[in-house]
Amino acid sequence: MTLDASAVLDRFRRAGALLEGHFRLTSGLHSPGYLQSALVLQHPREAEACGVALAERLRDCGARTVLSPALGGIVIGQEVGRALGIRAIFAERVDGKLALRRGFSFEPGETVIVIEDVVTTGGSTRETIEVARAAGARVVGAGAIIDRSVGPQPLDVPFHALAKVSLPTYEPASCPLCLAGQPVVKPGSRV
Numbered sequence: 001m002t003l004d005a006s007a008v009l010d011r012f013r014r015a016g017a018l019l020e021g022h023f024r025l026t027s028g029l030h031s032p033g034y035l036q037s038a039l040v041l042q043h044p045r046e047a048e049a050c051g052v053a054l055a056e057r058l059r060d061c062g063a064r065t066v067l068s069p070a071l072g073g074i075v076i077g078q079e080v081g082r083a084l085g086i087r088a089i090f091a092e093r094v095d096g097k098l099a100l101r102r103g104f105s106f107e108p109g110e111t112v113i114v115i116e117d118v119v120t121t122g123g124s125t126r127e128t129i130e131v132a133r134a135a136g137a138r139v140v141g142a143g144a145i146i147d148r149s150v151g152p153q154p155l156d157v158p159f160h161a162l163a164k165v166s167l168p169t170y171e172p173a174s175c176p177l178c179l180a181g182q183p184v185v186k187p188g189s190r191v
């Protein structure tokens with residue numbers, strides 16, 4: 001069984017991982033939606049199902065290794081690696097910059113796919129791709145469970161997401177939901 005976009009989003013809604021309304025994000029920006037994929041991925045069977053579905057989209061890339069940015073990408077990266085039968089490693093932040101640690105390395109020209117849970121601006125995906133390239137790997141694709149970016153994904157490798165959601169962010173002063181008088185809530189607090 002492979003998951004289509006609406007089945008993925010249903011799983012997120014059921015887990016309380018996709019909230020719709022009017023939210024003040026950690027960044028201070030306002031948004032009509034909030035995503036917390038850890039609430040889905042905490043259930044191993046859900047994580048496995050997402051990993052299998054994402055692996056199907058990326059199988060033709062022929063990667064030998066999955067690379068994910070910590071922490072958000074580790075669980076889904078592991079599941080994609082399991083489904084493809086390849087190793088899964090991660091990059092982590094050292095002084096704010098992603099780096100390979102723990103003895104992780106690539107052979108020259110080793111084919112790699114970069115896997116994340118949620119892509120918002122694509123910034124951390126691009127940074128993870130650069131980490132792989134700097135370590136001698138060849139990046140052949142990228143994937144995420146959910147693409148919440150606005151507009152096309154400016155990546156220079158094939159990119160696949162299980163679901164695309166349109167969740168714009170607004171400066172509070174120009175937030176249309178504020179202008180409409182809708183109360184703003186902080187995710188995690190009781191409404």
Ligand SMILES: [Zn+2]
Nearest residue numbers: 030175177178
């Ligand atoms: Zn607002």
